[in-house]
Amino acid sequence: MAQDQSVADSLKKIYHEGKLKGEAKLELLRNLSFNEVNDLELSLKYATELIALSKLESNQLYLYRGFRQKGDIDRLLGNLDIALNSYFKAEVAAIKAVYISGEGIANMCIADTYSEIGNSNNAQIYYDKAIKLLRQTDDTVRLATALLNAGDEAFNIAKYDLALQYFEESGNLFKKSNYLIGSAYNKGNIGMVYAEQGNNSLAEENINEAIKILEELEDYSPIAEYLTYISDIYLKKGDLPTALDYTKRSLNLAKKYGLKKQISESNLQLSELYEQAGNLVASYKYYKEHIVYRDSVRNLETVQQMADQRTNFEVSQKQTEVDLAEQREKNQRNMTIGTAIALVLIGIMAIGLYRRNNFIRKTKQIIEEEKERSDKLLLNILPEETALELKEKGKVKAKKYDAVTVLFSDFKGFTSYSEKLSPEALVETVDFYFSKFDAIIEKHSLEKIKTIGDAYMCAGGLHDNEKDHADRMISAALEIAAFVEETKNDMAASDLTFDIRIGINTGPVVAGVVGTHKFAYDIWGDAVNVASRMESNSEAGKINISENTYELIKDSYDCAFRGEIEVKNRGSLKMYYVEGMKSSVPA
Template identity: 65%
Template sequence: MLNKCKNHGLFIVFFFFFVQLIHAQDRKLADSLIVEYNKRNLTGIERLELLRNLSFNLSSDLEESLKYSNELIELALKDENFLYLYRGYSQKGQSYLLAGDLPKALDAFVKSSEAASKVEDKSYEGGAYLKIADVYSGIGNSANAESYYSKSIGILRLTTDTLTLASALLNAGDEAFLTKNYDKALDYFEESGLLFKKVNYPIGIAYNLGNVGMVYAEQGLDSLAEEYINEAMVLLEESEDFYPITVYLTYMSDIYLRRKDFSAALNYAQRSLDLAKQYRLKEQISEANLTLSKLFEISGNHDISLKHYKDHISYRDSIINLENIQQIADLRTDFEVSQKQIEVDLLEQKRKNQLILTFTIAIALFFIGILALLWYRRYLFIKKTNRIIEEERDRSDRLLLNILPEDTATELKLSGKVKTKKHDIVTVLFTDFKGFTSYSENLSPERLVETVDFYFSKFDEIIEKHGLEKIKTIGDAYMCASGLYGNKEDHAHKMILAAKEIVAFVEETKNDIAVNELTFDIRIGINSGPVVAGVVGSKKFAYDIWGDTVNVASRMESMSEPGKINISERTYELIKDDWSCEYRGEIDVKNRGKLKMYFLML
């Protein structure tokens, strides 16, 4: 394949479900349901169904959705209603999926399967196992994914739920495709295709045809691949489902490149890019640009190739931070594997050289001088290679330290995992730019990334200067903590100093004529208290902190004002002797009641 990263299928739950879910949610309906909820008139099944609908229609708001799904779970447990207990845990898992928290989603789906096993209709249990399998597939655990797909399919075959069975077969086929078991994938796709046709489900039929086409493309059966992919794209265009079309177009580009029809290959790749841009599909914009870059490189047009490659990098780096962490983790793993192979190769070559040396001495002393020269050159080569290996190891370690604290990175390298730690008192800071969302809609992706990088690079310098720990960025929000490793006594003071520098930098930027188009007003919120810190994921490592302290810090930021630093009562008590603050009173905070807040005097 021209484009290695295209070696993935498209399965129906992770992608199609989210699209349908987003469109199905109705905020007006949710508001009317909240009114009904507040009346407290409904009881029994009606109350359970109301909570389920509230959780579903608020799925994009994690906190709100979890509020109602947790209440649904609690009430279903009390009533011993296992059907609604299954639905509560299932909706909780879906909400975590939308938020990108796969470990918590998996935990909720496992609990939903336990509840579903006690429901008379076994289609619920089969559906629960399907969701578990999809999560395992999403995190790259093929063994567990295949096991749960098998369980799901076995149970669903005993039910009348044809659509869920077809979806399970399609997704199991996709997993077989990912592991290059193409014959097994085709068997699954053949059966799922028949079932989708039986229930007249166009989206399922389209995905099934497209995945069959990708299997044939991987097998080099280009004519069959083209036939199936074209048929899939026709159905998807009718359904206005454009993401898979952008993927299939790049496969068509590969097919025509193998036929040496460069013009057609270029046309398909360009269509993929145009469509991805039209519907703002960042991942596929990145992949289409990479395909075009390689095509123009093949044709010798290096300038255009370089432009597309830069666009590929720009979009690739704008995708969610967890993906970048996974790429760095993969780079580390690949490097260590290659390092071990180099060591094995060098040892094997050394053994051969020693045998040659012994044999040569036995034949004639004449060759001693030649062998000595060869050995010396080999020594220089090994010495140079070892130096390169050491440099690469240091580089890999530096990359790891860019995404994890030093103590955590050391623990991860030594044991392969990180124990979760509780910190009794730390200080957490959140920042947010006022009006950034509306401003960003008018920017090109390149300019948007440049703007965010301009501010966040300076923020990184400031927190490093004060010995703080950057946790993550989400869009235009920036989060860091003080007191996780070191600064145990003066963590709050360190954070205040950093926050003041951030505000000063933002204000200074507003007065700088050279960069005045990049200026924003910033809100800052700070809170102190206990947190739990650790690394989640077995492959895509993500260092994070959790706890009520983090939630309150976020509320401090949202209740702040432009150019102000809003601190909680807990932080105020730690710094009041050294810093002047303006008491704001007790302010009502969503889902928190009234909280005392203070503005730090700048």
């Protein structure tokens, strides 16, 4: 049964009259929640009222329907953890109502949510459970849907042969039930598997059949995705113009129907295709569009990451509650039976102990995985030595370093340029440059400290015993300056016309962590201030270094003495421009 807003609108009058009681009122709330598609918060209100009334009247069937509807709405709203909680409660109610089809559907919804979160292991477990339950019913379409979704999950983790097995069975069931939209998804998914396996002719044949059906049904979201797969097929054939044509069709369709995720993915693919064609201006244009739409769907990704950070312990507890509820009911029925049944209960207890031990083992594994994820996140924020100290002692003691090389950079004219841009385009532009700076800094084993607006700060000589940090910093600075110049030249047709100023100094600093919430690693000292002055007294496209740094790198790099320059609050300082690596460096 399809959702229909007009049905909800027609039922609202009956709802506000308040004359219906008992199961009639429950059915009214169910239909109102299901068909209210324009206002999801209102739909959620109806589902919550259905749950409360079902509990009051001890009606387990409608309690199942209420929790399942609530889970569906929270899933659409991006509240994936809350949706999981509702689906587990729906499963419990379906068991109590002896409604096997509902129990299977609830498990399929749990599996779909785990798949959306990115937890493939749990998704496969609950798909298997759903399929096993639905095989006991006459609900062919639901069984086929569970098989289709399980196949899609197998495809996501590159188990292509298993995916084809699921799709073959689901396709036969959809065809038997004359369920066209299910057949279309099935054909399209089979085509994507063949594409990944390199069987391009079968891939194109199946995907085109799926698109034909979906166009008749006016279901455009999967069409946009399937078109990009056909584009990949032609790219592998070496037919770049046809690949571009299919990706443009995908982008136009996604834009027409507001499919933000597919808009982002199609723009990214066009950017990569134009890069292969040697058209860097067009490639950059589509890459910028990809960034804009990627950021617009990041809320869902953030929810997924938050859900991944859970240990799944709470969800596993809920499953344990379901198991215990089943066991209690079995025990109540079996208490009146004699000695033979007692033996069966002993067997059930043995199974329970096995499951409990298995649950403890899995929980320990989950905790270890979450600990590893937490460690990686901490290392992404702090240097390894500092992160270890924070974990062991709960705080970080400030540390003095006798010789550290500090770099500052900023973009000339960035303030006036930024006033002409939208916030999204501004962030996108800064991200484009700083992502490359990060890669260069990491390549030379230097430490990024922070960014402030268009200013970028990094240091060398922290947390390592290498004495060549000044040389490494100069090498990195030359790469950064070259990248900015190259980008400006490549993007001559765009509005990206930055020049960069770079300043470097070497000297003693103090390093440590500041704050207790949203803490940050930072460095302080006269060397930092002088490095900042080197940058502010530099010129566009130049690398300005202090006398301290010059003495360390003069044997490796050609430098031009600028003289002694008056610096605010510092007096006169000797400065040098780095011109490049010496053609012959002494051994």
